Amino acid sequence: MKQLLSIIVPIYNAEQYLVQCIESIINQTYDNLQIIFVDDGSTDSSLEICNFYAQKDKRIVIVQKENGGVVSARKAGVKAANGKMIGFVDADDWIEPDYFENMMAIFMETNADIVAGGHFHDIGESSVKVLNHVSVGLHETRAILDQLIYSGEFYEYGITPQLYTKIIRSDILKATQESVDERIQCGEDAAVTYPSVLKAKRLYVTDFCGYHYVQHQGSMTKTENREESVLIQVLIKFLEESIGNLVSDIVLRDGLREQLRIYNNYMLSLREIGIFDKKLLLPFGGISYGSKVVIYGAGVLGQKIYQYLLKSEQIEIVEWVDQNFSYYREKGLDVNEPGRISSLTYDYILIANISHGVFVKIKKYLTEELEVEDKKIRWFSDDFVN
Secondary structure, X not given: OOOOEXXXXXXXXXXXXXXXXXXXXXXXXXXXXXXXXXXXXXXXXXXXXXXXXXXXXXOEEEEEEOOOOXXXXXXXXXXXXXXXXXXXXXXXXXXXXXXXXXXXXXXXXXXXXXXXXXXXXXXXXXXXXXXXOOOOEEXXXXXXXXXXXXXXXXXXXXXXXXXXXXXXXXHHHHHHHHHOOOOOOOOHHXXXXXXXXXXXXXXXXXXXXXXXXXXXXXXXXXXXOOOHHHHHHHHHHHHHHHHHHHOOOHHHHHHHHHHHHHHHHHHHHHHOHHHHOOOOOHHHOOOOOOOEXXXXXXXXXXXXXXXXXXXXXXXXXXXXXXXXHHHXXXXXXXXXXXXXXHHOOOOEEEEOOOOHHHHHXXXXXXXXXXOOOHHHEEOOOHHHHO
C-alpha cells in the first residue's frame, strides 16, 4: 500500500506561476497525496486559484493565514500535514510527473528518514543540474557530517539545503520546523534541512532530478541591503545552537562549526560582497583603485558585484557578460555575450559564480577559446576560501 505523502506549498502573490505549479503537483504519478496550499496573506488572485483547484481535487487542503513569511507559512503547513513523509514545492516552480513517485520509491525500499535528490536550475532557455556532493546511496547520517554543509570545495554543499529536493519523515520535520526562529528571512531552507539531518539516523542520496527551480528576475536581489548581514547572523546563530544541541561528539561538533564558518563567508559574499572590504573586492584578492574589469556572470553574485562597483565609483566596469545574456537582457539588465571580451581592454575578469566547478569551466573557456591571460582572471582567493 502506498504511504501518504504530504506536499506543502507556501504561497504569497504567486498568481503568475501558480497554475503551472499546481498542475504539475496534481498530475503526479504518485497519487496518494495530501496537497497543502498555505496562503500567506496574498493580495493577488493566488487564493482564488487555489480554491478553484480545491473544488476539483479533494486531496487539496487550503490553509489561510496573515502574512508572516516563509518560516511561519511552513510551520502552518507542517501542522496540517498527516503524511508519513513530507515534501515541499515552491509556488513559482514545477515538478516532473514522476518526481514524487521516484522519491517515495526510494523511501519505501530503504526506509530512510530523509531522501535527498537533485534539481534543475532553469534560467530562461537553459537548465543546469544541481546535485549533492555526497555519494549516491544510503548513509548513516553520522558518517556524512564531515561534509554535510561544506563538501570541501568552495562553494559546494555536501547536502544541498533546498527543502524542495527532499522528502523528510514527518516526526522529524514537525519537531525541526516548529523550533525554527521566525526571524530567519534568509537561508530558511538551511534552518530546516541541516537540523533535520542531524536528527535523522539514515539518509539516502539520489542523483535523480525531477524538480525545476525556475529563476525569476523578481526573485533575485539586485540592490545592496545593508541588513542582510544581520539576517545572515540570525541564521548562523540558530544553526550554531542546533549543532550544539544535537551533536554530542566534540570532534564532529567542531567540524560542523568550521563548515558553518565557511558557509557564513559564502552567504556574505553572495548577499553582501562589500562587507569584507578593507580594499575593493577583498574576496577576489583585492582589486586596485582605477582598475578596469569585466564581470562574468549575471546571477545573484554578479548583480551584487555590479551594484557594488557602480556605487563605489572606484573601479570601471568595462563590460558585463553571461552565457545567458539574452535572458538577462529581457529582464532589463545590460548584459552581453562573453565573446565580446576578445575586443575589450581590461585589467581583470571577475568570475561571479560561487561554485569552483563552474569557475573551472569558465576559466577553461576564457583561456582556451578567448586566449585570456591567466593572471587577468580573478575568482575567490585562497585566503578567503580556506
